[in-house]
Amino acid sequence: MLAPILRNEWRLLRADRTLHLVAALLAILVAYGVYNGSAWVRFQSNALDSAAGEEAGRLAAMKTAIADVEAGRSNPPAFADPRSPSAAGRSLGTRWASMPPTPLAALAIGQSDLYPYYFRVSTQSRLSFAQNDEIEHPVHLLSGRFDLAFVVLFLYPLVILGLSYNMISAEKESGTLAVTLSQPIALRTLAFGKILTRFLLVALLGVALPAAGVLLSGADLSAEGAGMRLLLWIAVVVAYGAFWFAVAALVNAAGASSPANAIALAGLWLLFVVLTPAIVNGGAKLLHPVPSRVEMIQAMRDAGRQAAAQRSELLAAYLEDHPEFTVSRDGAMADFATIGIVTAQATERAMQPVLERFEKQLDAQQALVDRYRFLSPAILAQAALNDIAGTGVHRYRHFQQLADAFHERWRQYFIPRVMKREVLAPPDVDQFPAWTFEEESLAAVLSRTAASLAGLIVLSVLCFAGAAVALNRYRVAG
Amino acid sequence: MLEAIDLSKSYNGSTALDSLNLKIEPGEIFCLLGANGAGKTTTINLFLNFIEPSSGTVRINGLDVTREPLATKKFLAYIPEQVNLYRNLTGVENLEYFTALAGGKYSRTELMGFLGEAGLPEGAAERRVGEYSKGMRQKVGIAIAIAKRAQALLLDEPTSGLDPKAANEFSELLLKMRDGGGAILMATHDLFRAKETGTRVGIMKRGCLMAVLNTDEIGHADLERIYLDHMHD
Numbered sequence: 001m002l003a004p005i006l007r008n009e010w011r012l013l014r015a016d017r018t019l020h021l022v023a024a025l026l027a028i029l030v031a032y033g034v035y036n037g038s039a040w041v042r043f044q045s046n047a048l049d050s051a052a053g054e055e056a057g058r059l060a061a062m063k064t065a066i067a068d069v070e071a072g073r074s075n076p077p078a079f080a081d082p083r084s085p086s087a088a089g090r091s092l093g094t095r096w097a098s099m100p101p102t103p104l105a106a107l108a109i110g111q112s113d114l115y116p117y118y119f120r121v122s123t124q125s126r127l128s129f130a131q132n133d134e135i136e137h138p139v140h141l142l143s144g145r146f147d148l149a150f151v152v153l154f155l156y157p158l159v160i161l162g163l164s165y166n167m168i169s170a171e172k173e174s175g176t177l178a179v180t181l182s183q184p185i186a187l188r189t190l191a192f193g194k195i196l197t198r199f200l201l202v203a204l205l206g207v208a209l210p211a212a213g214v215l216l217s218g219a220d221l222s223a224e225g226a227g228m229r230l231l232l233w234i235a236v237v238v239a240y241g242a243f244w245f246a247v248a249a250l251v252n253a254a255g256a257s258s259p260a261n262a263i264a265l266a267g268l269w270l271l272f273v274v275l276t277p278a279i280v281n282g283g284a285k286l287l288h289p290v291p292s293r294v295e296m297i298q299a300m301r302d303a304g305r306q307a308a309a310q311r312s313e314l315l316a317a318y319l320e321d322h323p324e325f326t327v328s329r330d331g332a333m334a335d336f337a338t339i340g341i342v343t344a345q346a347t348e349r350a351m352q353p354v355l356e357r358f359e360k361q362l363d364a365q366q367a368l369v370d371r372y373r374f375l376s377p378a379i380l381a382q383a384a385l386n387d388i389a390g391t392g393v394h395r396y397r398h399f400q401q402l403a404d405a406f407h408e409r410w411r412q413y414f415i416p417r418v419m420k421r422e423v424l425a426p427p428d429v430d431q432f433p434a435w436t437f438e439e440e441s442l443a444a445v446l447s448r449t450a451a452s453l454a455g456l457i458v459l460s461v462l463c464f465a466g467a468a469v470a471l472n473r474y475r476v477a478g
Numbered sequence: 479m480l481e482a483i484d485l486s487k488s489y490n491g492s493t494a495l496d497s498l499n500l501k502i503e504p505g506e507i508f509c510l511l512g513a514n515g516a517g518k519t520t521t522i523n524l525f526l527n528f529i530e531p532s533s534g535t536v537r538i539n540g541l542d543v544t545r546e547p548l549a550t551k552k553f554l555a556y557i558p559e560q561v562n563l564y565r566n567l568t569g570v571e572n573l574e575y576f577t578a579l580a581g582g583k584y585s586r587t588e589l590m591g592f593l594g595e596a597g598l599p600e601g602a603a604e605r606r607v608g609e610y611s612k613g614m615r616q617k618v619g620i621a622i623a624i625a626k627r628a629q630a631l632l633l634d635e636p637t638s639g640l641d642p643k644a645a646n647e648f649s650e651l652l653l654k655m656r657d658g659g660g661a662i663l664m665a666t667h668d669l670f671r672a673k674e675t676g677t678r679v680g681i682m683k684r685g686c687l688m689a690v691l692n693t694d695e696i697g698h699a700d701l702e703r704i705y706l707d708h709m710h711d
Contacts, residue, residue, distance in 0.1 A: 004578035008564075008571075015566035175562025179619075182526055182556035182632075183579035184548040477519075477528040 001185060005193030006200075013163070013197070022159055023205075029151050030209050031216065037106035037147040038217040044101050044117060051096040051118055062092050063426040070425070079336070083423045086337035088432070089123040089414030097121050097403040097435045102390030103226035104233060106217035107210060108149035110391030117399070121407050121435070123414050124344060148213045149385045152237055153378055154273060156209075157244040160202055161265045164248035166258035167194045172476070173258060181476055188471050191252070195245050202245075206237040225442045232388045232449050239456040240381040246463030253470035276376035280369055288364035296354055303350035307343040318342045322419065337418050366393060374455045384452035387445055394448065398440045409433045479504050479553070479630050479661035480525060485534035487520050487685075494520045496685040497534070504629065507652060507662040509672035511705055512682035518665035520685075522632045525663070526556060538630055552580065555623030559635040561615040565608035569593060569618050572607055577625040584625060596621035597647055613644035620651050631655060633664040637671055649675045673701050681708050 013019050065082040068074045078084070082092055098118035105112065168191055171177035181187060210233050214221065221227060251264050307314060315338060373379040386392030413433050417424075480502040487495040495517040502508045510518045523529045524536050527547040536543040538550040563572040570589050577584060584592075593603045596617040607615065616636060623631060631652075637645040645668075652675055656662055666672055672679045673693050679701065681689045688708050691701065 001579075004575055007578075008567075008575040011567060011571060012564060174565075175558070175560055176564060178526075178528070178558060179556065179562055179576065179622075180579065181528070182551060182554060183576055183626075184551040184581070185579050186548060475529075477523045477526075 009197035033148040034213040085417035099399040103219040108389035110386035112391040115396040160244040168252040246460040249467035253467040284365040307346035481537040509676035516682040517685040555628035557619040561619035592621040631662040
């Protein structure tokens with residue numbers, strides 16, 4: 001019974017020029033969004049490439065410089081001596097901790113323009129905190145970059161609503177509904193056929209959009225997890241589309257006129273896509289405010305000043321704790337390096353509570369958004385799309401943890417060498433701890449996406465069920 | 479074929495149809511006469527199950543319309559005052575769709591044959607319905623009824639607004655369908671057509687069926703007089 005409805009709906013949609021226009025417009029917007037995303041990913045890759053190049057060049061130069069000093073060809077001042085572990089750990093030998101974009105990164109810029117994707121790791125205090133601004137949440141895509149995720153979240157629902165806001169009301173108004181329903185067919189079947197036609201069409205777009213996006217962005221689909229990510233992306237786009245169809249079905253089933261449907265659906269779009277994310281975001285900031293950056297920098301300065309003022313006491317205390325480092329005092333410069341490390345550690349200890357509060361508030365904000373994302377399918381879809389593209393908050397957190405661990409490893413390696421006043425030789429440079437980015441496990445991405453998908457599906461099913469009940473009471477005449 | 483038993487319909491306390499008893503056999507054309515708001519369209523909508531009766535039963539071919547809404551529509555064709563079709567599709571595409579909904583699968587030639595039988599001018603079948611006149615759209619409606627082999631026809635003022643020639647053609651088609659064994663219920667304002675084509679006429683007023691007359695027992699003038707008598711209080 002569905003086949004004739006599907007065929008007829010397809011004929012009707014094809015005969016209507018709006019569909020062609022909308023499809024063309026959407027294609028342009030997708031191309032533009034993907035172009036923006038790819039440009040950003042290219043920029044990131046270039047930055048990472050030059051960081052890697054800079055690091056390799058610097059380490060090679062360091063080896064030459066050490067060899068030069070060893071051979072007596074040069075005689076630098078103590079603070080710039082390439083053989084000193086202090087100079088190596090603080091500046092000359094530092095490594096970049098970086099996170100490469102995923103194969104799908106071009107599809108959603110997400111939070112990647114807010115979070116640093118590379119840090120310089122040295123024996124200084126963890127830069128990661130100071131570099132880290134506040135988290136900006138979902139809505140900020142509103143004023144954010146125009147990428148494929150933006151097209152999916154904001155414009156794709158409009159296409160769906162444009163195709164379906166009057167799918168039943170228009171038939172009632174033009175009188176074809178009465179002729180149709182004088183045939184042995186239930187209104188529910190008719191509505192289902194209408195939705196199915198549009199859904200297939202739009203789902204085709206939902207598959208074609210990301211596929212085109214991936215092809216256009218030149219992503220490497222053979223990369224590990226790329227296929228899986230693409231499938232997840234498509235699943236989220238299709239489920240998000242299903243939700244909007246369900247809403248359109250529900251509004252149509254309520255039996256109002258086409259203009260009333262249009263207004264109601266525009267209102268719901270505004271509510272779910274713009275207002276709810278803004279309210280959740282605003283609520284997160286209001287309930288869990290992050291200490292201001294100025295306050296944090298001020299605290300850091302105060303701590304630094306205080307540590308500097310007490311540095312002799314600090315040094316004495318430190319050496320008391322680490323008697324193994326108490327060696328003959330044979331150079332003022334070496335003491336300077338030791339003091340530097342000791343004051344840095346003291347500063348860090350003093351900063352710890354401020355940083356912890358900062359982190360705690362960020363976590364609380366994120367937890368709140370995670371909890372209330374089920375209020376709006378737009379937040380659900382956005383979180384999932386960013387997550388899948390590897391530009392969401394979770395992957396950045398993962399990166400930060402890796403970077404912090406690496407920072408710790410770096411210090412564990414250099415500080416004892418500074419304290420023992422070791423002298424580096426060229427082969428030592430190759431022994432410095434090296435950074436490797438370990439990709440977040442796909443299982444974690446999968447389980448988070450599954451929760452969002454389940455949320456979208458439950459919301460859709462509820463709306464469809466409501467529509468089915470309401471259609472039973474639909475007034476065809478009278 | 480078409481049967482209403484103690485059929486009533488009221489909206490928020492106001493009665494649109496009051497205890498209608500009516501039985502239309504195959505080969506019969508029953509014309510419902512009455513002023514606007516007399517309950518003619520309500521009766522037809524009840525047969526179509528577009529509205530639910532407040533009390534009483536509607537049957538088509540012995541089946542209760544509210545209990546078996548889809549089965550009863552298999553026997554049914556409906557031609558409203560305006561046969562509203564999909565304007566962007568051609569006549570034959572519209573016919574194909576509506577017959578397919580009723581489960582009919584016909585070749586293009588067969589579909590064209592139905593349209594020809596319904597009197598649609600040659601060449602019009604392939605044009606968009608948006609360009610059709612009201613009469614042409616009604617012919618597509620008749621073609622749907624023919625293709626479906628409908629045994630019961632519900633017509634709601636089908637000839638109003640048709641020019642005399644078109645109205646006459648329409649009546650000819652009705653007679654043909656009646657002779658084919660169709661049971662036809664037609665709501666109309668056209669006393670002349672009712673007398674000419676109808677087997678019986680019923681006069682309705684404020685939801686009540688006031689009188690039922692056999693058309694071969696009365697003349698045109700009698701019908702008009704009886705009708706007007708009923709319209710005066």
